[in-house]
Amino acid sequence: MKGQRYVLANFKMNKNTGEIKKWADQILQLLYKRHEKIRVRIGVAPSFPHILTAKSLFYGTDIMVGAQNMYYEEKGAFTGEVSVSQLKDIGVDFVIIGHSERRKIFKEDNELIEKKLISAIRYGIIPVLCIGETLEEREKGLTEKVIDEQLKAVEKIPDEMTEIDLVIAYEPVWAIGTGIPAKPDHIAEVINKIKNKLKNKFPKISVLYGGSIDENVAKEIRHVCDGGLVGSSSLDAQKFFKIAENFQT
Ligand code: PEP
Secondary structure, X not given: OOOOOEEEEEOOOOOOHHHHHHHHHHHHHHHHHOOOOOOOEEEEEOOHHHHHXXXXXXXXXXXXXXXXXXXXOOOOOOOOOOEHHHHHHOOOOEEEEOOHHHHHHOOOOHHHHHHHHHHHHHOOOEEEEEEOOOHHHHHOOOHHHHHHHHOHHHHOOOHXXXXXXXXXXXXXXXXXXXXXXXXXXXXXXXXXXXXXXXXXXXXXXXXXXXXXXOHHHHHHHOOOOOEEEEOHHHOOHHHHHHHHHHOOO
């Protein structure tokens, strides 16, 4: 058993309904123009108000639609939150958990992220757990320690849940939105460590890279990871599609 290859678009807090329709249209045209099936699973995570629109635009295709966040409780007095069961109800395929922007701006800690991770798994939504060190941590030689700490959430997943599709996105914080991707050697080293640590417990694990991916980066790193989580370059459908094609092995 092996994890699948994924190329996932994280729109963050960008795009309105019209822009999403145009993006979906372009992606579908590019897909239909190909002579053979693309060998990566493509997904897109728009903002909450656009998830249903994206679901209907990609209905009947293999394109996955995800959410950028969720709350772990099923329902209740949590004003402003969107629950895991609400995401399940509208057919969300995957959910990004612990993105560095949520850790930093919204002060999400490993304890909260662990609850979200386990809750997503219980509801059968593919979790895309983001981990990665800051520049300061990297400069202090703490990368491995930080990753180990962030992976404790995964180690706490109960044994009866380990047959799931688990997606980890290694996203060094210093590479996100900076135009400076990590070097392939660095990505390979960290991703190998993550895989060696988790592959026995999670046979269907996929480890993606994220951080300033463009089409050249995708081509360069396609053999050292199982795909990518793409921010800025995903906003342009042509660029995103090229990235997805370049991640094929
Ligand atoms: C991200 O935010 O997950 C990301 C990878 O962003 P960017 O591609 O813009 O670096």
